[in-house]
Amino acid sequence: MKHSRLPLLTTILVLVFFYLPIVILIVNSFNAARFGGTWGGFSLKWYAKLFAAREIWHAFRNTMIIAVSATALATVIGTCAAFALHRYHGKLQKLHYTLIYTPLVVPEILMGMSLLLFFVALHMQLGLFTIFLAHVTFCISYVTMVVLARLQDFDFAIVEAAMDLGANWWTTLWRVLVPLLAPGIAAGALLAFTLSVDDFVISFFVAGPGSTTLPIRIYSMIKFGATPLINALSALLLVATFLIVWLTQHLLHKEKA
Amino acid sequence: MKPARITSAEVLVTAPSMLWLLLLFCVPTLIVFAITFKPADLYGGIGPGWTLQTLRSLSNPNYPTIIWRTIWISFVATAICLALSVPMAYHLARVTPRWRQLLLLLTIVPFWTSFLIRIFAWKALLHPEGLFKQALVFLHLVRPDASLLYNAEAVLLVSVYTYLPFAILPIYAAAEKFDFGLIEAALDLGATRLQAFFKVFLPGIQRGLLNAFLMVFIPSLGSYVIPDVVGGPNAEMIGNKIAQRVFVDRNLPHASGLAAFLTVAVLLPMLIMIIHQTRAEKQPPTMREVA
DSSP: OOOOSHHHHHHHHHHHHHHHHHHHHHHHTTBSSSSTTSOOOBOOHHHHHHHHOHHHHHHHHHHHHHHHHHHHHHHHHHHHHHHHHHHOOSHHHHHHHHHHHHHHHSOHHHHHHHHHHHHHHTTOOOSHHHHHHHHHHHHHHHHHHHHHHHHTTOOTHHHHHHHHTTOOHHHIIIIIIHHHHHHHHHHHHHHHHHHHHHOOHHHHHHOOTTOOOHHHHHHHHHHTSOHHHHHHHHHHHHHHHHHHHHHHHHHHHTTTO | OOOSOOOHHHHHHHHHHHHHHIIIIIHHHHHHHHHTTSOBOTTSSBOSSOOSHHHHHTTOTHHHHHHHHHHHHHHHHHHHHHHHHHHHHHHHHHSOHHHHHHHHHHHHHHHHSOHHHHHHHHHHHHSTTSHHHHHHHHTTSSOTTOOOSSSHHHHHHHHHHHHHHHHHHHHHHHHHHSOTHHHHHHHHTTOOHHHHIIIIIHHHTHHHHHHHHHHHHHHHHTOOHHIIIIIOGGGOOHHHHHHHHHHTSOOHHHHHHHHHHHHHHHHHHHHHHHHHHHHHOSSOHHHHHHO
């Protein structure tokens, strides 16, 4: 059959559209000139300034505290949820699935707004802890979806075999299930971690004084100048993201390849 | 398979996520509706008693313009995303597995990169001193004093950029399962290529199209950062108004009223999706491809 060239051309166009702004941003992070329109020579000065900026380090520390703790909890809860959804198919799981799925599509601003009101209504002090609660809430759904997708290829006969051979419930869990599902769970955790590190809208609503995270910092830099510093910071974050994506793909496709 | 009877093991693995989401997702959403009917106090909190004042102030003449703008920007952004995704998904479904893996990876990477950074990248390009603006001036496509930033078109462009991966992935998931032999059959039976495309391929990937529509349309109805960074006062959307009521004049009941309105607006297409989802199959193909 003769093929139309349109699909290929669209694909190329879309990929250029995706990557051109990112590439230009990275190139500009080495640009000595303040504005991206002109090339002022190669320079690492924005990186040097970035490393000297104390408020960025502080925000980075907050982001890491939240991302690590929220990912840990969400991974445990999300993995349990994925097991439940995979193993059982009653009315309860239909409701459960809807409850897991809905936060994935609800606009972030609504989640931020409703959690803010919830915390205000409970007279909770806004800060790192409220951001942590909010992040666990949206990470659960993503972890569940990733682990659930992995469970689809999983053969539960292995579990029954282990039990038949005399392993108890606990041994089966830790020696059979978790090691076999580790790549899927790790991929879910990495997605949760990236989403937590990246989240701005929800964090912005539930943050309090002193709990500025990196995205909140970046947002105020975007709004109130300090442009070339963001180029450098963005370039570093992009490299970190590429590494995480590569790692996830490696985890998920290791056996398939 | 055992009959659907709830066992203690099922409760044990279901309870953590179920309770967490009921407490931190469902209850807060209900609170949004409740606080719409509460008065604001002087300190930016919520006062005692109940009132209809928020509902009355929502009839502010500015709102219809903003609501209309929110809907058309979301709608046009979704349409552009779908128009670009269909040919791309077609291509992805037809190339060799090696190429497919690479192209899919290239589509997923932007999904994982920081949302703020992607918006910032465009702000820098569209900035009067930015590369994109300079290039267009050089090519005599825009006048030097024209502004590419702070208008609805900039919001539209950046929305398409942000949400496009969300459209490509579900449509690809549907196209991958599509039997391309059907197109050949249609052509053999005398259909033109356009007819085969519109009458065979598009209906065949219908579910993917519906998923993609909702995955782009719903989040963009709630856009806040994009219009805030590249839109400016003349391209505000509902999300900006919610944020202004929270962060500028700290009127939480008013913000709740707007959020309640937006919740109802997104609930409608979402109900359609949930009904469709439970009817067709248990898994949405969307998230499977993300991982």
